[in-house]
Amino acid sequence: MKKVLITRKLFDGAFNRLKRSKFFGEIELDYWDQLSPIPKKELEKRAVGCNAILCSLEDQIDKKIIQNNPQLSVISNYAVGVNNIDTNYCREKSIPVGHTPGVLTEATADLSFALLISAARNIVSSSQSIPKGDWKYWDPEGHLGIELAGKSLGIVGAGRIGKAMAYRAHHGFNMKIQYFNRSKNSELEKNTKAQRVDLSTLARESDFVSIHLPLNDQTVGFIGRDFFNEMKETAILINTARGKIINQSELYQILKDRKIFAAALDVTDPEPLPPGHQLLTLSNCLITPHIGSSTFQTRLSMASIAVENLIDGLEGRELTHRFC
Ligand code: GLV
Ligand code: GLV
Numbered sequence: 001m002k003k004v005l006i007t008r009k010l011f012d013g014a015f016n017r018l019k020r021s022k023f024f025g026e027i028e029l030d031y032w033d034q035l036s037p038i039p040k041k042e043l044e045k046r047a048v049g050c051n052a053i054l055c056s057l058e059d060q061i062d063k064k065i066i067q068n069n070p071q072l073s074v075i076s077n078y079a080v081g082v083n084n085i086d087t088n089y090c091r092e093k094s095i096p097v098g099h100t101p102g103v104l105t106e107a108t109a110d111l112s113f114a115l116l117i118s119a120a121r122n123i124v125s126s127s128q129s130i131p132k133g134d135w136k137y138w139d140p141e142g143h144l145g146i147e148l149a150g151k152s153l154g155i156v157g158a159g160r161i162g163k164a165m166a167y168r169a170h171h172g173f174n175m176k177i178q179y180f181n182r183s184k185n186s187e188l189e190k191n192t193k194a195q196r197v198d199l200s201t202l203a204r205e206s207d208f209v210s211i212h213l214p215l216n217d218q219t220v221g222f223i224g225r226d227f228f229n230e231m232k233e234t235a236i237l238i239n240t241a242r243g244k245i246i247n248q249s250e251l252y253q254i255l256k257d258r259k260i261f262a263a264a265l266d267v268t269d270p271e272p273l274p275p276g277h278q279l280l281t282l283s284n285c286l287i288t289p290h291i292g293s294s295t296f297q298t299r300l301s302m303a304s305i306a307v308e309n310l311i312d313g314l315e316g317r318e319l320t321h322r323f324c
Pocket of ligand 2 (some may be wrong): 080102158159160161
């Protein structure tokens, strides 16, 4: 009997897809049907002997867990980013890893843009000032922010989400697009008149910078002091990718010293960010709790794709959305 571990509560619509699969009666299902993550010890224990694991982005599927499971034949991640999984080792062991690309592109670009405008116009801080009694009169110099039209947006990582962000900025707000990417993105250039530049030019010339890189060995701490020192004093940094891409203590310093205007982060290191963390003490740092993909439509699609990949793997087919 094949053993399947699911480490997070799935929407009924997605779970029912698994129930309808022809082998459902023949598998031994271990379902951690909670909204909160499975403790690491439980994960390690329950993963032993599994043929398939459907996990969330908070579950570290490291080499040890994989080594303890010689029969593991598929890992399906309930996320597009797979930095929680030792993918190098999976490649070595020929264990397919599934993820959920495409379906969260628009939702995540929406949130990136929402953060951009919120930071530029002090939306959260000005709103929070009202219950404190700080709205006393129309203040000609209160909550002054930054306009978007005609400004330049630097996209770091021109994958699906970076591209969707660039479209919003260019077509909706008449912004000038520059991007940093390993390879040229002709479609992006054609559709948004984007210009490919090196990282230092992007840092120097952008009014807004939005990070859309995957997290891996090459991108850990990719954006740090050197980059910040080249940014404009009026610039705003947005990150909806992964917290570890930014050197967070260096970001804290630059924000504290007001060397850039603001940062807006949907991802941090660690997650969750503990109350009292130094970044939470800054008035020019807006933080949301990793909600980039959090729309009804997108989260259901992600769960459904994760189940689809799981079934593909169990039935020995090529995964519909395989990362590696
Ligand atoms: C969310 O961050 C994801 O990688 O799906
Ligand atoms: C993620 O899906 C990306 O390619 O940006």
